[in-house]
Amino acid sequence: MKKEEIIEIINKNRANLDCLEKNTDYILKASDMILNCFKNGGKILICGNGGSAAESQHMSAELVGRFQKNRQALPAIALTTDTSIITSISNDYSFEEIFSRQVSALGKENDILFAISTSGNSKNVIKAIEEAREKKMKVISLIGQSGKMKELSDLVLTVDDTVTARIQEMHLLIIHLICQIVEEKY
Structure with missing residues (x-):
């Protein structure tokens, strides 16, 4: 990779940050939804594939553990971590149901599904959203430019953006901002 290519990536992230700055109201709204969920005895179920699965686990760790300060543990579950559940559902049903079956088992009306997909079209994440809707859960999605x-x-x-790596970099920033906003209330 040449220096010019590195600078181009940095400049693209600057542009993404400028775009993100215009959407701060949505970040605040997502944080408020999560705070209300916790206030009403609910939990956050988080899902995604690949890098988005890692971000699911990262977000869950920040909420259950801590982000920056010691505080009470907050109820968040990454649906991406239990290999026995994921492989049994994949084998016995289909990969498209790995998250929806967990939402069916764990989700309740006061809960939120936090769904992450760079494309916005991941079939197993969409099935999880549809199951969350059946259970009258709220759904917050973190996506790239568009998608179902x-x-x-x-x-x-x-x-x-359409580049997966750039989208994931911004997703992590959004997740950290939400965790910081939520944590400030505890």
Whole structure:
């Protein structure tokens, strides 16, 4: 990789940050939804594939553990971590149901599904959203520019890019901002 290519990536992230700055109201709204969920005895179920699975686990760790300060543990579950559940559902049903079956088992009306997909079209994440809707859960989606998840969610946080790595970098920033805002209330 040449120096110019590195600078181009840095400049693209600057542009993404500028776009993100215009969407701070959505970040605040997502944080408020999560705070209300916790206040009403609910929990956050988080899902995604690949890098988004890692971000699911990262978000869950920040909420259950801590982000920056010691505080009470907050109820968040990454649906991406139990290999026995994931492989048994994949084998016995289909990969498309790995998250929806967990939402069916664990989700309740006061809960939120936090769904992450750079494309906004991951079939197993969409099935999880549909199951969450059946259970009257709220859905917050974190996506790239567009996708089917956009029309299925209560709140959508978008990153105006098509490069997976750039989208994931902004997703992590959004997750950290939400965790910081939520943690400030505890």
